[in-house]
Amino acid sequence: MSFSSKIIFLLIGLLWGVAAFSQTRDSSYIGTVKGVAKDSAFNNALQSATVAIYKVKDSALLGYQLAGNLGEFEFLEIPVGIPLQIVISYSGFKSFKKTFTIPADKKTMDLNVLFIERNDMMDEVVVEYIPPVRMNGDTLEFNANAFKLDKDAVVEDLLRKLPGVTVWGDGAIYVNGREVKSLMVDGKPFFGGDSQIAIQNIPKNAIDKVQVYQQNQDELNPLDSTLEVNIMLKDDKKSGKFGKIGAGFGTRNRFDADAGINFFSPNTQFGIAGAANNVNKEAGGMNTLMRQGSYRGNKVSMEFQPNFRSQGLSRPVSGGFNYQRDFVDNPRWRKKNYFSANYFIRNNENENTRWTQTETTFLGDSSRIQEDESVNVILSTNQKINLSYVDENDRRTFSISPAFTWDTRNTNSEQNRNSSSSKQGLQSANNSINSGTNDTKSMNVGIKFQSYRNPLKNTRIPTDDFQVSYSLNTGQTVGEQLNKTDFISFVNPNENRKYNRKYNNQSNHLNQSLSFSSGDLRRMIFGYANFGGITIRLQNDLSINSTNEVRKVADMDTVAKNYVMNHSLSTDNQFRTINQDPGIRFGKSFKRELTNRYTKELQINVNANWQFYNQQNISGHAFQNINQSYQKFVPEASITYSNNQVGEYRTNYKLSYNATSGYPTVNQIAPL
Numbered sequence: 001m002s003f004s005s006k007i008i009f010l011l012i013g014l015l016w017g018v019a020a021f022s023q024t025r026d027s028s029y030i031g032t033v034k035g036v037a038k039d040s041a042f043n044n045a046l047q048s049a050t051v052a053i054y055k056v057k058d059s060a061l062l063g064y065q066l067a068g069n070l071g072e073f074e075f076l077e078i079p080v081g082i083p084l085q086i087v088i089s090y091s092g093f094k095s096f097k098k099t100f101t102i103p104a105d106k107k108t109m110d111l112n113v114l115f116i117e118r119n120d121m122m123d124e125v126v127v128e129y130i131p132p133v134r135m136n137g138d139t140l141e142f143n144a145n146a147f148k149l150d151k152d153a154v155v156e157d158l159l160r161k162l163p164g165v166t167v168w169g170d171g172a173i174y175v176n177g178r179e180v181k182s183l184m185v186d187g188k189p190f191f192g193g194d195s196q197i198a199i200q201n202i203p204k205n206a207i208d209k210v211q212v213y214q215q216n217q218d219e220l221n222p223l224d225s226t227l228e229v230n231i232m233l234k235d236d237k238k239s240g241k242f243g244k245i246g247a248g249f250g251t252r253n254r255f256d257a258d259a260g261i262n263f264f265s266p267n268t269q270f271g272i273a274g275a276a277n278n279v280n281k282e283a284g285g286m287n288t289l290m291r292q293g294s295y296r297g298n299k300v301s302m303e304f305q306p307n308f309r310s311q312g313l314s315r316p317v318s319g320g321f322n323y324q325r326d327f328v329d330n331p332r333w334r335k336k337n338y339f340s341a342n343y344f345i346r347n348n349e350n351e352n353t354r355w356t357q358t359e360t361t362f363l364g365d366s367s368r369i370q371e372d373e374s375v376n377v378i379l380s381t382n383q384k385i386n387l388s389y390v391d392e393n394d395r396r397t398f399s400i401s402p403a404f405t406w407d408t409r410n411t412n413s414e415q416n417r418n419s420s421s422s423k424q425g426l427q428s429a430n431n432s433i434n435s436g437t438n439d440t441k442s443m444n445v446g447i448k449f450q451s452y453r454n455p456l457k458n459t460r461i462p463t464d465d466f467q468v469s470y471s472l473n474t475g476q477t478v479g480e481q482l483n484k485t486d487f488i489s490f491v492n493p494n495e496n497r498k499y500n501r502k503y504n505n506q507s508n509h510l511n512q513s514l515s516f517s518s519g520d521l522r523r524m525i526f527g528y529a530n531f532g533g534i535t536i537r538l539q540n541d542l543s544i545n546s547t548n549e550v551r552k553v554a555d556m557d558t559v560a561k562n563y564v565m566n567h568s569l570s571t572d573n574q575f576r577t578i579n580q581d582p583g584i585r586f587g588k589s590f591k592r593e594l595t596n597r598y599t600k601e602l603q604i605n606v607n608a609n610w611q612f613y614n615q616q617n618i619s620g621h622a623f624q625n626i627n628q629s630y631q632k633f634v635p636e637a638s639i640t641y642s643n644n645q646v647g648e649y650r651t652n653y654k655l656s657y658n659a660t661s662g663y664p665t666v667n668q669i670a671p672l
Helices: 004-021 155-159 194-198 284-290 522-526
Strands: 031-038 049-053 061-066 070-080 081-088 096-103 108-116 133-136 139-143 166-168 173-175 178-185 206-216 226-233 240-249 255-264 268-277 318-328 336-362 365-394 396-421 425-451 465-488 497-518 534-556 561-563 572-595 597-617 626-633 636-645 649-658
Touching: 031 081, 031 206, 049 070, 061 070, 061 133, 096 108, 155 166, 155 194, 155 206, 155 336, 173 226, 194 284, 255 284, 284 318, 284 336, 284 626, 522 534
Parallel strands: 031 108, 178 226
Antiparallel strands: 031 070, 049 061, 049 081, 081 096, 133 139, 139 206, 166 173, 173 178, 206 226, 240 255, 255 268, 268 318, 318 336, 336 365, 365 396, 396 425, 425 465, 465 497, 497 534, 534 561, 534 572, 572 597, 597 626, 597 636, 636 649
């Protein structure tokens, strides 16, 4: 390389470095702004007041936060030496604005106490700045209009702009280190409740507010609470549609096609999608197909991609629909009433052909050659339908969720294996044929009812604070299988073997479970005494599982040319287990909290449970007839500590102990 060329490359490198450096954050962002917001009339601290800082030049939002318990606020990394404006908003008060500049030499601006005037209802309210965030009761609300984004931005782009919010590549959403377990749109699930479908398809200009709130799963254990995000749409954007259609064709007649269209309105959601290919792409469900139609996504997903590890060639065809109907015009937390249905069908044909040749060389210039050729064809059809009805209000929650599944599978395989010697020729041949069918039908039903405590009721009997859940799982599997193997030895005919066996299996199962949990029983037991703040609850879990299995095995009689029952391997079993776990639970929590700063909590739980277990088996083989009962004390205890530093990190420490008991199955006690 010539000297001039080196100089040119050096200059290009320097320019590239300057360009890269210029894209980093401006070095002027080194200032600090702090102050306190108070009521001008009574000198009260305005806790959770919205504080925002803008550039005077272009009204660009530089930062925002909620004031602490004492009305204090502090901003870091604010530019120095330029005109800035601070805007403070609080419900029932006038909007406060103050212009200032952080001195470049001091890099700190202490605004001291800022007194906010109460709003006179007779005065005309003029809104010049949109508060980016505010506290609405226990709900944190972000105003979408306060954030300037590209015209094609979607919910995901907005969430990435919110402080403390992280959207990972797999679509998981975290707020201040805590995972968001559910994302709602206008208070209801959006096309099956898949957060990726919502955040990658709803445009940013359709969003009014983003709400973040805590949903307690167990009121007596706040650490069991989960975060929920609700996307509030603008009134003129509550109806819309989105979808995608795509197709591709390649060499060796390979093709790939998928399409989907989705509609939503304030009370109805409906989506339909389908896909077909012969490049080994199999969809796991309806939501998988819908995610492929996302308008915009930053994640890299291998969820619906060709599976190069899969053997053979698959030709899956799949499709289905989602439907949801809301019976409440404005659903919210603990005010929901909706019905949803999801149907998915997948038909697949997998063909796998293999041919191998293995040559083994021995001393004396001799070798053995083994050839294997196999063809395996699997035809399968899977159908699923999930139904759900939810009715929830401030006093109770009722839900029922039936689900039905149908599976059909046909398998045919043939394998031919030949072994030959370089000196003696063909040595042996082995031919195997395996075929079978398997049909499975199942139904699952889950029912849950929960009643919440009424704080206005002054009674010692907690008749309205309990939870009951019931689940049912039943199904039937019918299968037939034929295994045939012929081994022929050309060296020693006495080693010839023939194997021909037929299986006919049928299995029915019925599994039921019932769980009950009471509310806090302190008042019923101790009256109005606090009992040291220790909560007392009763709980009981009951499960009854039964299985009826009939297996018939028959071998081919080479003389009579028919199948003869193999009584040693055939069986008829009726198996049942009953498991009951009554117990009493004690809990105690210690909590320290400073609004918008930290929450520290220590939770202690002790469960005293007793397990009663019975298993019974009735079989055609006398040695498999079993009727046994067990009982055992199975206590549980846990200590959990949580330290949540708002906007910085969240740590959890848990020390737990639990005793469990497992009991041998029939095949372990008396194997066939």
